[in-house]
Amino acid sequence: MTYEQATNYLFTRLPMFSRIGAAAYKKDLTNTLRLCEYLGNPQTKFKSIHIAGTNGKGSTSHMLAAILQTAGYKTGLYTSPHLRDFRERFRVNGEMIEKDFVVDFVKRIQPAIDEIEPSFFEITVAMAFEYFVYKQIEIAVIETGLGGRLDSTNVIVPEVAVITNIGWDHMNLLGDTLPAIAFEKAGIIKPQVPVVIGETTSETKPVFEQVAAEKQAPLYFAETQRYVAEWKYDHHQLVLQVADSGSDDRNTYQLDLPGYYQTKNCITVLEVVYHLQKAGYKITGEQVQKALRQVKKLTGLHGRWEVIHANPVVVLDVGHNEDGIKQITAQIELSDYQHLHIVIGMVKDKEVEKVLALLPKEATYYFTRAQIPRALPEDELAARAQATGLNGHTYGDVNTALQTAINKADKRDMILVCGSVFVVGEVAEVGSMR
Incomplete structure (x- = not known):
């Protein structure tokens, strides 16, 4: 089997949400859990950060991966969908998955595909977990595909859970009110695992508070911890002065992602880094600054302004x-x-x-x-x-x-x-x- 044959098999044999929409969406985790069990439960063998949200989760994921890489951690990154190359979904320290691994994985998983009838996304999640174990990563940044509670990625127990924001998208699957959508995204909150919320509204904040309380998960709202005091554009770079709430301390960050909306994602990222540092991860302020200057180069992120x-x-x-x-x-x-x-x-x-x-x-x-x-x-x-x-x-x-x-x-x-x-x-x- 060649790489082209392997990917063609995945694209044509399995229901693919990006191509056909809701018909490919599986509303429970059974298939993913069965696939993981078939593979020896790779999802239990690495540490992770789990990221959900309506917008910004891709940028946030790539920023965090860039920071962890720069701090010296062997970092996996799983995102979707891909822009041009299927292998963009699976990266370790910015490098895409090897074609040979894709071929080998597809060969090994075919009996399980015939038995379980999973979706395309469910297979890619299982592939990512298997690949990260194979590469012996130290931590992975995992982006949800759609929603959170029933998303195939929601079989991990992360170091930190992150929800960037709640907006109107996929209402046919997630609900037609902001609280309903927030509840689905809040499904990634795990017992005793810190959760960082990027942005809230009066409608969504109580949902996060209730779910976090039920799970006894420490809850942190990024927008209350820091704010952007000043910003400017400089040669397609976004330069931010970020202040800590309640103090005059300011730090300057230069982002190679120039969209003004990255200011909100940056505030979320800085709060996640703070909790990783509290958990014992060795990440310096200088490493954060260095990483944010070159997110695209370090992680291959494209398509954000x-x-x-x-x-x-x-x-x-x-x-x-x-x-x-x-x-x-x-x-x-x-x-x-x-x-x-x-x-x-x-x-x-x-x-x-x-x-x-x-x-x-x-x-x-x-x-x-x-x-x-x-x-x-x-x-x-x-x-x-x-x-x-x-x-x-x-x-x-x-x-x-x-x-x-x-x-x-x-x-x-x-x-x-x-x-x-x-x-x-x-x-x-x-x-x-x-």
Whole structure:
């Protein structure tokens, strides 16, 4: 079996949420536990940090992995979905999983797949756990896929649990109120395990307090411990002055993730680091600063207000739900450009109208779609956008749309590609365009 045959087997044999949506979602942990048992329960053989949340969990995961790597710990990182390469989901000290391991794992797990009938995501979780044991990591950063309570990753007992925030996403699966969604995310809280909450609202905070009390889990709200006193942009870097609440102490952090929304993720990360230090992890302030300057280089993170071209500026952002788009529009307002072009594609199961209503009406739009079954057809997206006052043309694939935008744009313009992880993942090298 070749690597291509192995991944093709995984993509075609197993139900895959990113392609078909809710039909691939398994609403219990039985399959994951059976897979782990088949493999000798690898999830019990390494330490971890578990991260859930509506937005920001990917950035938070990568920041924490970068910090742990910089502090000298052999660090695993499991995230989803991938942008371009399946192996992006599994990293150790920033390096992607070896193709040979993927092939060997698929061969070994096939009898269990035939017996258990797991989803694609359940298999990738089991693969990650097995890989981290194989690589003898010291700690892993594990990002949930969807929700928390019933997410396949929720078979670990972490050093710290983290919930970044609660917003509107996957309501068809997680609930149609913020407290209901918060309850699902709070499912990662474990007995006696510290839990750090990034952002709360009056609706979600009581949910966390209740679940943490029931589990006797120490509960910490990051936004009450520190705040961003000052910030500025400097050459596509975000420079933050972070102050401790109740004191005048300030520390400066320079992030290579320039989106203003990273200020909130940074506050969450710093609180998690504090609890890791309390637990005995040797992490210095200098190591934190060094890591945050080079998160992308250390961990391979892409698609978070990522500037990939200048004159015109081309930006990629994977924001795709109501809260994510709010963060993007706030970033647009902070940006300097002559005219804005937006290349956008979405998937069918998002709150499309709510997202479109948030986008700037004065931009020129290029409506497109990713090449997956879940994608909303570009003609339908354009019609729904027009009803909210957004105008543009349709394109059958992302790169035709982007090429057209580049051809039309003045050098002082800005082009934003957003609306779906899968749309961003299909963007080709801009250097090969024009």
